[in-house]
Amino acid sequence: MLFAIGAVVFAVAATWLAKRALEARVGWVRGPLVSLVVFVVFAPLGVWVLRQAGIMRGSGVLVDNPITIGFVLLVLAWMFAIVLIVLIALELMWPARVPVGxxxxxxxxxxxxxxxxxxxxxxxxxxxxxxxxxxxxxxxxxxxxxxxxxxxxxxxxxxxxxxxxxxxxxxxxxxxxxxxxxxxMDTTPIPWPEAKSAIETQLGRPLDLVFTFIDETPLAAASVGQVHTAQLRDGTDVVVKIQRPKARAEVATDLDIIERAAADLERRTTWAKDVGASALAAQFAVALREELDYRVEVANMEMLRDSMTAADARAVRIPDVYPELCTEQLIVMEHVRGIPFSRLPAPGEPGSVAPEDATAIADAVLDVIVGQVALRGVFHADLHPGNLILQPDGIVALIDFGSVGIVEKSLRRLLLPLLVALHNEDDSGATDAVLMLVKPRSGSAVDVAALQHDIGVLLTRLHNSRADQHLFSALIDVLRHHRLALPPGLLLAFRTLGAVEGTLRRLDPGYDMIKRALSRAPHYALRMGDPRTAALSAQVQLQLGRERLRDLPRRVDGILHDLESGELTVRLRALESPDDRSWVESLTGRLTTTVVGATLVIVGVMLGVADHGPLLTETVSVFPFLGSIVGLGGLLLLLRSLRSALVRRESSGG
Incomplete structure (x- = not known):
């Protein structure tokens, strides 16, 4: 009974002390269990040590000696040190998880x-x-x-x-x-009763109060929702896009799977780390979650419609939408009549577009898209063949605005020179534009000569071959090879242009999108550099320069005053941030603790092997006793230093 009580008391006390000694969460399952095992295994050894030291008699009774308590506490302390060693070893093999409610x-x-x-x-x-x-x-x-x-x-x-x-x-x-x-477009539709219930739930009223007619057979079934043709009570033909009722729950689970798989691939493979699999999965997740909110899509439609010019409207149109009938999971918009690019007949088949008309339509669509990217900075970022519909009048209608890209003006000013340089096969100018557009990844330097060589090879192949060219995809691969990271908006623009190439070839199989886009680059560069814009930019820079000049005398006077009074200081960027200083302080503290702990262990061993000095008991002198205490203190310091290093490694993601 006494042994069991002692084991429980030791387990509780050792766990409580371990939590503080290791500066970490020691679970109330792992800690007591390890302490009990150590006590059961090493308690007989401790009893043997006490008997050898003359502190305990054969019957198990402690001798009446003032040093008895010190020997008992020393044995318990060494057992506690063994508990710490086992806990740290278990932490290395099976890290403890944060307890949850x-x-x-x-x-x-x-x-x-x-x-x-x-x-x-x-x-x-x-x-x-x-x-x-x-x-x-x-x-x-x-x-x-x-x-x-x-x-x-x-x-x-x-x-x-x-x-x-x-x-x-x-x-x-x-x-x-x-x-x-x-x-x-050809995904499996949801049954009409389920679709009808979802539409009425979003409208908050029966269908016959809004529509005079709605077709139960879906016009199209897309990945997130499906579309039904309908007619408003005023006679307007519309389409109703309703989100699949189970889409949100299913997407949440699927995105969790994809993000976990991407993170696991980055940990296990080099190629996944190079392409940024986790970042790509995160971007895909953000885009898909936005696509589930149809209010974002309605706002995107209005923004793109407002950004289009009269010339754009003669080639591409955006359907009208009825915001008062739209919700988070429902869109009511104009019925666009025509053929999606994904269903266009092949050239020569009945109903196919004449080759000269197909090329003219493709040119017009491409001009609008490149203008959206390079001039206005807002563009449809999901231009797969199902989202472009060729109307009977030859105008192409865009649908499904769940994903819209944005390129800020500072990037557009650099993007156009890049396109002009690519068109002119100017590898030097293209390299300079790229280096101004992108930033190298942390810890990597750019080999400018090698980068220019790779871009030059790419442009030479482009300008001397009639084979299919995927310029933007190839350029992204070159930048990735040199560990250069494109800004997110520009990366999305390049990928959109790459997707447009495949989409336009559904209309015109021999369409050379790259040469057409590059040939139009000088035209867009001239439009961006109009005198009014240049004058406004010059005015902004002039005003900023005047303010800097106005502030310059005060700055010079402050520097001269500090120099005269001997108070001029120079701040080094190294160790400037609190995190850097904390890291240095932590490293210095761990180093000091390790050195002191190792020294104490060595001193303890030297004292422990000494066989002379005054006796504390009949068999133990004072030096081995002190050596055990000093060595124990050194061991505890080493264990604490080791645990601190492990905690820092875990917090930094190592």
Missing amino acids: PIRAIRGALHRRRRAMRYARIVAIASRHGLGGMRSESARAELPRALAATLDDAGVTFVKLGQILSTRSDLLPAEITRALATLQ
Whole structure:
């Protein structure tokens, strides 16, 4: 009974002391359990030590000696040191997690269950469509169809992923991009009763109070929602875009899976770290979450419509929208009649566009898009073939404005010289423009000569070949190779232009978008450099320069005064931030603690092997006793220093 009580008391006391000695969370499960095991294992050894020292008799009774309490406390202290060693070793192998409350734990368990069930469902879908065994030639021939069917059945997130991949003909074989292109509009529709209930919920009233007619058969089923044709009570033909009721919950789980997979890939592979898989997954997640809020899409439509010029409106139009009927999950907009680019007949087939008309339409659309990017700085960033509709009058209508890119004017002023240099095959000018546009990643230097060489090779191939060129994708790859990071808005613009190339070739298979875009760059550069804009920019710089000159005498006078009075100081950027100073102070403290601890351990060992000096008991002299105390103190200091280093490594992501 006494042994059990002692074990419990030691376990509680050792756990409490360990929490403070290690400056970390020591769980009330791991700590007491380790302490109990150490006590059970090493208590007999401690009793043997006390008997060898003459402190305890054979019957287990302590001798009546003033030093007895000191020996007992020393034995318990060494057992406590063993507890710390075991806890640190366990922390290295199995780091303890931050304790969570019961509600959070239950919520986390339910979330993990949903994620596991989603994993299992995706695997089952892939297996059902034949993606599990693509070993034979005949099976591999079915890969495009099977992949498209799997993504279609997997739901909103994966359909959207397929839409993005369908425009990357520079990365995927043509047969796969063609199969994925069917995901643009031909996703599985939700049943009409479910769609009707969702529409009435968003409107807050029955359908017949808003519409005189609504078609139960969807006009199109997209990745996030589906579209029904309808007629307002005033006779206006409209389309109703309703979000899939289960889209939000499904997207949340899928994005969690994608973000976790991207982070795991970055930890395990170099290529994922180089392309920034986590950042790409995060951007995809942000874009998809915005797409789930239809109010953002309505605002994007209004912004792009306001930014268009009269010349733009003759080539591209944005449908009218009815904001009073739009909600977070519902859009009511003008009915656009025409053929999506994803369903255009191939050249020569019935209903196909004449080659000369196709080229003219593609030129006009490209001029608008490049103008949006380079001049106005706002552009439709999701231009896959399903989002461009060719109307009977030859004007192209844009739909689905869930993703809109923005390029600020300071970047546009540099983007246009870059496009002009690319058009002129000026690798030196293009390199200078790139270096002004992008920033090197932290810790990396730019080899300007190598960068200019790679850009020059890229431009030489572009200007001397009629083969398909993917300039913007190739330029992004060159910058990534040199560890140069494009600003997010500019990166989205380049990717949009790369996607537009594949989209316009649905209209004109031989369309050379790159040469057309580059040939128009000087025209846009002249438009941006109009005299009024240049005069206003010069006025701004002049006023700022005058203010700096006005402030200059006061600054010079302050410097001279400090110099005369001997108070002039120079601040070094190194160790300027509090984090840097904290790191140096922490490093110095750990180094000092380690040196002192190691010294005490050495001194303790030297005292422990000394066999002379006054006796404390019949068999133990004072020097070994003091050596045990000093060595114990040194060991505790070393353990504390080790734990501090581990805590800092964990907090820095190491």
